[in-house]
Amino acid sequence: MEIDRHPLTYLLHLNGWSAPHYLALLDAAHRQLGYGQITKTERKRVTRWTRHGVTPEMRAQKAMAFLHGIPEEEVAARPWPEWLKLACIRERPLLDAPWDPQTTIDLLDRVASTGGPMDRRGFLVVTGIAPVLAGVAGAEPATARPHGRRIGRQAPALFDKALAVLRRQDDQLGSGQVHASARAQLRLITSALRNNAYSDETGRQLHAAAAEAARICGWTAYDSGHHALAEEYYLAALRAAASSNDPVVTANTLAFWAIMRYSTGDPQGAADLVTDALGRTRLINSPKMIAMLHARLARAHAHAGDSRASARAQNAALDAYDQARDRTPQEDPDCVYWVNLGELQMLAGSCALNLGRPKEALSKFTAAPAALRAADAYQEDDFPRGAAIYLAREAEARMSLDDLDGAVETAHRAVEHMGGVSSARGTSTLDDLRAKLTTRKEVPLVRDFLERTA
Template sequence: MDRRGFLITSTSALAAIAAQWATAPQALSATTGRRVGHQVADLFDQRLDALRHLDDHVGSWQAYDAATAELRLITSTLKDASYTGQVGHRLYGCAAEASRLAGWCAYDDGHHAAAERHFVTSLRASASAGDTTLGASTLAFWANVRYSSGDPQGALDLIDGALASSGRITSQRVLAMLYARQARAHSKAGESAAAYRAIDTALNAYGHAGPPDEDLAAMYWITAGELHQVAASAALSLGEPRRALAHFDLAVHGHDPYNAAKEARGTAIYLARHAEAYLALDELDAAVETAERALDLMGGVDSARGTSALDELRSGLLHHKDVPVVQSFLVMTA
């Protein structure tokens, strides 16, 4: 049974899992079955890229079904076909990305146990592919699940496991994501100095990144604006709403801004946090106006994370239910 919000991996096991991933052997070639070449891996890469963008637009549960179907097809190819070692590494990389995407979609829909199972599969596949960068990306996404579920130390163990192999991580965007996740974990643990140091390191790593089309296709969403959104979320968790507002402003109006048009769900979640910052400062008109924008964006996109963010914001607004502008919003969202 996969209960929603239920984690299956103990905190103490996470560091060991990350360490085992870093030393796992790579896959060899396969010599029996129908021969497949790089063109098959190319097709899987194209389909996975389309799935990532579909997740942005249609929501997690529909994309989850597609990702698990893609994983079955890739797994079948690995089992039944023959291929060179180089092609095999690419196919295992596709399997790792399909499982990583399935894990993220499961988490976004609130099924944390399923997410963790998919992340374990993704790590094993990335090790077989000999792709440290891909495995580090999976660890970063898994860390998000852990700190969001009340286990910041487990998240930090996963990040530490990824960063132990930082010399073999070829993407500065992946490194920036790892440090951003580290910052969020520290903020959830109430460790402000460590959180802000990690934000600075994330921004510095991103400053060394090349053009997006020369990076991993899966990292299309990492921008300076995204990192400022994370910094704002960390400041909010640390009880610094004014600092959060400054980062929210930089995320939208600064260099390389967050692209709200690419992902309605992510924008809605960040807007809900933006509204929380206004609420913490008793700026109720701004809080409600921002909350209404978040509500509009969530329409038609399936996301347990988005719904949870809006529910938390609504709970905060209930403390001001006698204020007319707040009362109108609460009635509208009852």
């Protein structure tokens, strides 16, 4: 069962209910609410509700809400079937449990132990970003643990080195191959948190390492197409980041969760996450991280169709990056090793494409790299998945400008970069590009590309 299937289909599967059995339960709820017997017409509609886009009449929806323990006001507040996803939440403690270190360790242990292989089904619904951010703001910081074999600062340092390797392996190999390693690292860090003795400072560092490991798990799950699982990890990562009291790991987690949010239809939620992260930058001495956050905010605004807000954020990103030019890599957090001017230009091109400006997008994708010094240019060989995605976007821009020769040539380059990289997101991007090119398959070179890459 795919993660994006209908929530009612998921509930039937989860509980082992046949359609007739579910309708019998629904009929009982319908009667209990005083609505009488479900009509014969309604009895025929489970398949229509789940597969053919038919919306149940309101009394039937209220009976479903009653059956699944969902407040009736949620039915009024959300369209069908969005409100029904509230019945599918697997990890309610990630949303509702206290934001304290011991609870965080328990939840980290749960997602690390049960988060793979990546075949999680169902939905984790964060209905609003504000409560999550309030949890971060009110979280209790990590403290010393007196029991167990004592470990010192060398343990968090070793974890940090391992996480730096995982970040770069993901760039080269793709998320499908790195997720299991990230989970293993999260389990190891969580075990150290639970079983060893350490000081306040070491405890906070261990929570920061756990947050980054969970963040990598969330990113690799998202990149592999498992959005519900990714959201579990991002919530666990934010809890650990809040306990670490580390503004860098907190801001980085918020930024990566924002990518998933604006890419899956919630640009406002993404903007809220990045805005919160930007509020932490007074504690972060890293112009490069500030530039990255503004670039993410620009992407959220572009997905929302707000060209002015996107342009302001892009300008802020470039202004911040100007302050980073004379710094050494060691002066910035390792988690922003991938940020340079070429990357910011690629993100700006992606914004322009979202906003329906293919000519501007093409200029960002192509003109900037040629004029940049090596340290600022986008390094395609270092980031083959990212390069494939950006090249697919460039090909889409060329196609919009009726440059089919350029579109096909760029598409070939995108396919070459994806060879050997495991990424559902990258593969999906190329599939979308192929679908767009299919509309011009009467052109010989387009038809040849489609046949070669079938």
